[in-house]
Amino acid sequence: MAEATWRDIFPGNVVLTPGSAKEYHTGGWRSLRPIWDNSKCIKCGICYVYCPEGCVSQDKDGYFMADLDYCKGCGICAQECWTGAIEMVEEG
Amino acid sequence: MAKRKRIGMEVALAAAEAVGMCNVDVAAVYPITPQSHIAEHLSDLVADGKTDTEYVTVESEHTSMSVCIGASATGARAYTATCAQGLMLMHELLPIASAMRCPIVMSVANRPVNAPLNILSDHSDIMPQRDSGWIVIFSENGQEVVDLTLMAYRIAEDKDVMLPVIICIDGFILTHMVEPMEFPDQKEIDKFLPDYKPYATLHPDKPLTMGAFAMPDFFPQMMKAKDMALLNSKKTIVKVWDEWEKKFGRRYRPVETYRTEGAEVILVTMGSMSETAELGVDELRDKGVSVGLVKIRLWRPFPSDELKAAVKGARILAVMDRAISPGTGGGPVFTDVKAVFYGEDSRPIIVNYVMGLGGIDVTVGDFVKMGEKAAKAKKEEYEFYGVMG
Numbered sequence: 446m447a448e449a450t451w452r453d454i455f456p457g458n459v460v461l462t463p464g465s466a467k468e469y470h471t472g473g474w475r476s477l478r479p480i481w482d483n484s485k486c487i488k489c490g491i492c493y494v495y496c497p498e499g500c501v502s503q504d505k506d507g508y509f510m511a512d513l514d515y516c517k518g519c520g521i522c523a524q525e526c527w528t529g530a531i532e533m534v535e536e537g
Numbered sequence: 538m539a540k541r542k543r544i545g546m547e548v549a550l551a552a553a554e555a556v557g558m559c560n561v562d563v564a565a566v567y568p569i570t571p572q573s574h575i576a577e578h579l580s581d582l583v584a585d586g587k588t589d590t591e592y593v594t595v596e597s598e599h600t601s602m603s604v605c606i607g608a609s610a611t612g613a614r615a616y617t618a619t620c621a622q623g624l625m626l627m628h629e630l631l632p633i634a635s636a637m638r639c640p641i642v643m644s645v646a647n648r649p650v651n652a653p654l655n656i657l658s659d660h661s662d663i664m665p666q667r668d669s670g671w672i673v674i675f676s677e678n679g680q681e682v683v684d685l686t687l688m689a690y691r692i693a694e695d696k697d698v699m700l701p702v703i704i705c706i707d708g709f710i711l712t713h714m715v716e717p718m719e720f721p722d723q724k725e726i727d728k729f730l731p732d733y734k735p736y737a738t739l740h741p742d743k744p745l746t747m748g749a750f751a752m753p754d755f756f757p758q759m760m761k762a763k764d765m766a767l768l769n770s771k772k773t774i775v776k777v778w779d780e781w782e783k784k785f786g787r788r789y790r791p792v793e794t795y796r797t798e799g800a801e802v803i804l805v806t807m808g809s810m811s812e813t814a815e816l817g818v819d820e821l822r823d824k825g826v827s828v829g830l831v832k833i834r835l836w837r838p839f840p841s842d843e844l845k846a847a848v849k850g851a852r853i854l855a856v857m858d859r860a861i862s863p864g865t866g867g868g869p870v871f872t873d874v875k876a877v878f879y880g881e882d883s884r885p886i887i888v889n890y891v892m893g894l895g896g897i898d899v900t901v902g903d904f905v906k907m908g909e910k911a912a913k914a915k916k917e918e919y920e921f922y923g924v925m926g
């Protein structure tokens with residue numbers, strides 16, 4: 446939408462489609478990416494609980510991953526992880 | 538035009554009476570001197586069942602504006618009133634109301650801003666709100682307060698405007714004065730001011746987002762859209778005022794003139810001082826000084842073209858400011874008036890008298906003195922009129 450002109454904007458910046466914020470990928474703000482070392486993971490789920498974006502989910506084997514479309518790279522999951530299974534790695 | 542009965546009434550009460558005729562859905566007003574009589578009288582009208590309005594007794598002005606924005610977003614016609622410290626507390630929300638295109642109407646009983654504490658009258662409370670994107674209109678007398686209030690929602694809710702409106706009523710000098718005025722009939726107002734038809738409303742059955750987040754790819758466009766809306770609103774304002782003139786006989790213009798024909802010196806005023814200035818102009822004309830008066834009624838959007846046309850041919854403009862813009866070397870009206878003439882080939886000499894601060898009376902004699910002084914001006918000047926030393 447970068448090419449939207451001021452005339453294209455609905456008055457008052459009203460967005461008529463509910464839930465459209467989902468289309469905005471806040472993952473673009475990220476400078477650090479969480480990488481899980483599943484050999485250290487005890488599947489406690491604290492990363493899932495603490496993620497402020499709600500972008501951490503559990504796979505069928507019980508391990509965790511971040512949805513990189515929305516992960517802002519805040520590092521709270523890595524900070525809270527008991528076993529140090531999450532490393533924040535710079536985006537290249 | 539029907540002949541109407543004129544009644545004597547305190548202007549603050551008349552403002553509330555006018556609001557009571559506008560079929561307002563939600564009013565959230567926190568009392569503050571000298572606005573309190575508006576808050577109290579509107580509350581009486583609601584309690585007496587004279588207007589079907591939900592009156593929310595809020596705990597602060599920040600909340601009164603928040604309530605108005607929320608109510609307006611649901612499609613309700615919303616009203617508030619305040620001044621001075623209350624308006625400063627509201628400040629944060631004013632650009633939100635205009636950006637969300639909420640057609641709220643607010644009466645401001647202009648009062649100085651602290652410190653020092655002063656509850657009387659000047660324009661230092663409205664000036665910090667200049668850039669908040671609201672339409673700002675000044676009134677001179679009680680009848681104008683009634684008329685401008687009754688017209689405010691028509692302007693604010695017009696689909697070509699959709700912006701909030703402030704009606705400035707000088708504190709005490711106007712709000713607490715008992716003046717003769719006439720009111721239209723309720724039926725006439727109901728016809729003049731139909732129900733508010735919002736373009737979008739917050740409703741659980743049809744969810745949408747208002748006041749959405751915007752990153753740099755959207756934000757500047759938003760600001761431009763808001764600015765264009767405010768600039769374009771002038772057309773509608775004049776259209777509504779024209780319609781009022783046809784229906785009720787009283788004429789309102791963005792810039793109004795008094796005895797400017799052939800005037801060499803033109804005084805520029807805003808608000809209640811304008812009527813006193815008229816008498817000053819009469820006296821000066823009697824003395825043979827070539828003086829006229831230009832009154833700025835519409836403060837935002839600023840009527841640049843109308844101002845240029847109104848002072849055409851004048852050699853000197855004397856801008857009377859009832860506020861200062863600290864650090865700029867003048868008052869806020871002075872700065873704006875000067876900006877209008879920057880691009881012109883021939884410019885008048887523009888002088889600035891900052892006067893009436895903190896509610897000090899500005900008399901006819903003062904306007905005579907300022908007019909005589911301005912007539913002798915050789916270059917741009919700025920002074921605090923009447924301040925010794």
